[in-house]
Every structure is written in structure tokens, then in C-alpha cells.
Amino acid sequence: MKALRNRLCFPSLIFAMAMPNLSMPGFFHRCVRFAIGATLVVSLAVCHHEEPWKLTDVRGHLPDLDFELISDTGKQMSQANLAGDVTLVYFGYTHCPDVCPETLAKLAQVTHQLGGAAQHVKILFVSVDPARDTPAVMHAYVDAFDAQHDVGLTGSDSAIKALAQRYRVAYQADKPRANGGYEVTHSSAIYIFDAKGHARLIGADDDPADAFVHDLRQLADET
Structure with a gap:
């Protein structure tokens, strides 16, 4: 088995959920890029993989979709609607x-670079701001990027919170401004599931982008 070049094995990553202190002015730049849903503490373990993945291999360490x-x-x-599709899940808001x-x-x-290989690839954009992200709003938003492969998902606060917790995703709405607008601090990891939902x-x-193209192919x- 070949060693994965420039990557550390997922078992050597320890998730430590770290919500930021959002009261500190200027500390976060709007949609803060949390490191893969949490702060990762990396050990010095030497790991080997059957495939030279360019992204982080989490096989066996996160629950199924x-x-x-x-x-x-x-x-x-x-x-169940995604059986047979390679699925990418990203949490954000419009x-x-x-x-x-x-x-x-x-x-x-x-997906454009994948060509025919993208036929069974879906990208789920899960809203962390369901109060504003109605299905109609989500539809207009995702269609502007990739109408063929993108699917916007919204729902109740509890349903979205449960899914976020399942994959250790952190998010929190900022204090509303005088005009009623607000931003949401959220994780920015992209979770990738195989055709069986693993x-x-x-x-x-x-x-x-080339790393995604390589691994999705x-x-x-x-x-």
C-alpha cells in the first residue's frame, strides 16, 4: 500500500469542538472558515492508504449520510433519493x-471538469439559516451555480441542528444589525460520501479544484 503524500491519516486527527467567542469585534471575518468543522489536533502517526487520495480520508470514522x-x-x-450518487455536503447560507x-x-x-463522470455526482447545500433560506430562495441560489448537480436543502431548526451535530459542524448566528440583517458564522468543510452513502x-x-476532481473521479x- 502506498503512503498518502502530504496527508495525515484521519485516525490521528482528534476533533475538539471550538465555538468562537463571537463577542470579540473583528475577530472573525463573516463566514469564518472553521477547520473542517472543528479544531484538529494532529498526532505524528505514520499512515498508509490503499488509494492516493488528495483530500482527507475519513473512511470508517464518520457516520453514513x-x-x-x-x-x-x-x-x-x-x-434514499441519492442512492447510487457520489454526494458532497456543504453547510452554508444564501x-x-x-x-x-x-x-x-x-x-x-x-463538476465541469469531471465531464461524464459527474453524471452521478450531487452537491447538497444545507442551509444554516432556515429563517431566510426558504426553498424558493435556495432554488434561485443553487441554480445560479450548477442547476444540474446542486440541490439546496432547508428545514426546521431542529432538523438542521441534528444533521450538523452528526458531522460535527459548528454554526451560530451573529447579533442582528440595526437594519435586521445578520451573518452566520459556520464551518466550511465539504463532506464527501460514496454511492452507498458511506x-x-x-x-x-x-x-x-484539481484535488476534488481527482478524488471524485x-x-x-x-x-
Whole structure:
């Protein structure tokens, strides 16, 4: 088995949930890029992998995809609707001024580069701001990036919170401004599940598009 170049094995990463002190002015830049949903403490373990993944291999260390939310078309949707698809899950919101549109734009570039291999790839954009992100709002938003592969998901506060906790995603709404507007501090990890719904990889919003293309192509080949 080949050693994974420039990557550390996931078992050597310890999640420490660290919500920021949002009362500190200027400490966070709007949509804060939490490091893969949490602060990661890395050991010096030497790890080997069967495949030279370019993103972080989490196989066997995160739960399978499991949710029930409302899609941007207004219909109930669950993981059962994605059987046979390689699925990317990203938590964000439509009023996000920077990292969310940047990430969705990059993922649209990824699916374009995948060509025919993207036929069974879906990108789930899960809102952490359901009060404003109605299905209609989500539909207009995701269609602007990749109408073929993107699916906007929203729902009740409790349903979104449960899904976020399942994958150790942190988010918190800032104090509303005088005009009623507000921003939401949130994690920016991209979770990747194989065609059977098993958690396989985690990407960061600043990982290059080529890394996603490489790994998604390998997952697509498995199916």
C-alpha cells in the first residue's frame, strides 16, 4: 500500500469542538472558515492508504449520510433519493458574502471538469439559516451555480441542528444589525460520501479544484 503524500491519516486527527467567542469585534471575518468543522489536533502517526487520495480520508470514522430535509423544489428529500450518487455536503447560507459563493463556484468548476463522470455526482447545500433560506430562495441560489448537480436543502431548526451535530459542524448566528440583517458564522468543510452513502473524504474550502476532481473521479470509478 502506498503512503498518502502530504496527508495525515484521519485516525490521528482528534476533533475538539471550538465555538468562537463571537463577542470579540473583528475577530472573525463573516463566514469564518472553521477547520473542517472543528479544531484538529494532529498526532505524528505514520499512515498508509490503499488509494492516493488528495483530500482527507475519513473512511470508517464518520457516520453514513442520513437526513430528511426539504429540497429547493419544496419536496421532502432524504439520503434514499441519492442512492447510487457520489454526494458532497456543504453547510452554508444564501446571504453569505464570501466563502459560500466561492465554494459553490469552485464545485461547479469541479463538476465541469469531471465531464461524464459527474453524471452521478450531487452537491447538497444545507442551509444554516432556515429563517431566510426558504426553498424558493435556495432554488434561485443553487441554480445560479450548477442547476444540474446542486440541490439546496432547508428545514426546521431542529432538523438542521441534528444533521450538523452528526458531522460535527459548528454554526451560530451573529447579533442582528440595526437594519435586521445578520451573518452566520459556520464551518466550511465539504463532506464527501460514496454511492452507498458511506463517509469517505473531507475537503476544505481552500483545497484546489484539481484535488476534488481527482478524488471524485476515483469514487465514481468505484461505482
